Amino acid sequence: MEKQKRKKHGAHNESKSLWNYTLSPGWSQEEVKILKLALQKFGIGKWRSIIQSECLPDKSIGQIYIQTQRMLGQQSLGDFMGLQIDLEKVWIDNNQKKGVMRKNGCVINTGDNPNKEERKQRIEENRQRYSIQQEEINKIKLPRFKNDCVAKYFTIQEIENDQFTSIEKLQHFVNLETEIEKKLKKIQLMKSNANGIGYHNGNGNGINNHNHNNHLDEQK
Numbered sequence: 001m002e003k004q005k006r007k008k009h010g011a012h013n014e015s016k017s018l019w020n021y022t023l024s025p026g027w028s029q030e031e032v033k034i035l036k037l038a039l040q041k042f043g044i045g046k047w048r049s050i051i052q053s054e055c056l057p058d059k060s061i062g063q064i065y066i067q068t069q070r071m072l073g074q075q076s077l078g079d080f081m082g083l084q085i086d087l088e089k090v091w092i093d094n095n096q097k098k099g100v101m102r103k104n105g106c107v108i109n110t111g112d113n114p115n116k117e118e119r120k121q122r123i124e125e126n127r128q129r130y131s132i133q134q135e136e137i138n139k140i141k142l143p144r145f146k147n148d149c150v151a152k153y154f155t156i157q158e159i160e161n162d163q164f165t166s167i168e169k170l171q172h173f174v175n176l177e178t179e180i181e182k183k184l185k186k187i188q189l190m191k192s193n194a195n196g197i198g199y200h201n202g203n204g205n206g207i208n209n210h211n212h213n214n215h216l217d218e219q220k
Contacts, residue, residue, distance in 0.1 A: 024067045031056060034143065035067060036087055040132060041140040044068065045081040055142040074107040078114075079122040084137055085130035 023032070034055050042049040047061040056064065069075055071087050073094035080090070094107050101108040114122060156176070 024063065024070060026063065027067055031059070032067065032071065035059075035064065036071065037140050037142055039068060039071075039087065040084050041137060041142060043082045043084045044077055053142055054144045057145050069106050070104060073105060074109075075103065076109045078119060079126055080130075081123065083123065083127055083130065084132055085126065086132050089130055090126075 023029075035050075038050045038053060038055050042053070047064055050056065050064060051059075051061060065077070068077060071091065072080070073091040097107060101110055
């Protein structure tokens, strides 16, 4: 039955025509795929962890929250906070609901807000129904992007993982080498600037070491 559902609605990370959610403004399909992995790695509601991972550097917490609503197919995320879940399964269940109000393809909660105990119970029910295996979570590798969102790179340990083909590994090593070279140039520039400045006295004024030593010799 579950396979029939997936076949009917399409894979969660495939094209929009198969997974009939709505993209938030400014989001691409590739970015949504990355967000899916980040949500499964860190959990729903772990917005700051996603931001700090640098997998989506040009996205704010607000943008991530809204797109997560659309990926799950419901407006309220409170019943999933902290959970690492099968997002597609949640979306399919919400998509099949009848007699509910929707906005941008998301089910709108029209009832009373749950109290603390009710919320806790709902989270546990969703954990049992939608959680993914820890083994699957451990395999998730997120890309890291530069601030300009152009180059992505992995660490040596990540590249050596068997998830990549030989050609992909080679390309990732080239990207990593490029990033390392840029970092080294930046460090060399910082060292060069530091040597040129000398040191600062207590008043914050820059003083060259050589001139300062000559001045001390004259005083003697």
